[in-house]
Amino acid sequence: MYHENDPSLLRRGIDRFWDWLGGLFDAASGAAPGGVLGLVVIVLLVLALIAALWWRLGTPQRLPTSASTLFDDRPRTADEHRTAAETHAAGHAWTPAVQERMRAIVRSLEERTLLDPRPGRTADEAAAEAARPLPAHAGRLRSAAREFDDITYGGRTADEQAYLRLTALDHDLERTKPLLAAAPQGAAG
Missing domain, CATH: 1.10.418 (Actin-binding Protein, T-fimbrin; domain 1)
Incomplete structure (x- = not known):
């Protein structure tokens, strides 16, 4: 029987999560050209692309709308x-x-x-x-x-x-x- 505050249960859950995450990265690095180094390069390129888009397009902004124009259906x-x-x-x-x-x-x-x-x-x-x-x-x-x-x-x-x-x-x-x-x-x- 286990107790809900059992530290070993929490420890096992965290260990399983890290094992799962490690397996995910191992699979990704095996599929990426160049292994782990290739995966790192791909991640850096994606981050650079996101940064370039953010710089070019700017911070997404919401246009303020008032309640009267939001629900005004008349032409x-x-x-x-x-x-x-x-x-x-x-x-x-x-x-x-x-x-x-x-x-x-x-x-x-x-x-x-x-x-x-x-x-x-x-x-x-x-x-x-x-x-x-x-x-x-x-x-x-x-x-x-x-x-x-x-x-x-x-x-x-x-x-x-x-x-x-x-x-x-x-x-x-x-x-x-x-x-x-x-x-x-x-x-x-």
Whole structure:
């Protein structure tokens, strides 16, 4: 019979753990090219890679979120996207500023009913659809969509000029009267 505070039981448990760990390292050094020295070199290379990644990417940071934005399921308005874009631009964070400005453009076109609200619409789709009622801006809309895609999905970094181009497009679109399609022929009822 054993007692739960029996030091020999604890000693045997610790010895088994060290035996298991030693067996694990023996197996790893036997599988590694160069034996124990090879295993040490591999471990040092992995540590160097981790250190290089840490140095290059920096310390992982959590972005602060407030409870109101965390659980806010409603779509943001164009003005809310513009405010976010301006906040990012004020901090010289051009990539999120450009992204938010493009979202403001699309949302504004939805609010003006020039685009149907549709979750999941791509920037290219929005530009093509908006070009119909706003043909004078078709080229700039396509360029804005391409820039948004390059930044958002292509890993390109935005700059101040990209943000200023989208801001100017946003202002111009707000002042432009759309070409409304005429009623289809034979639609009189």
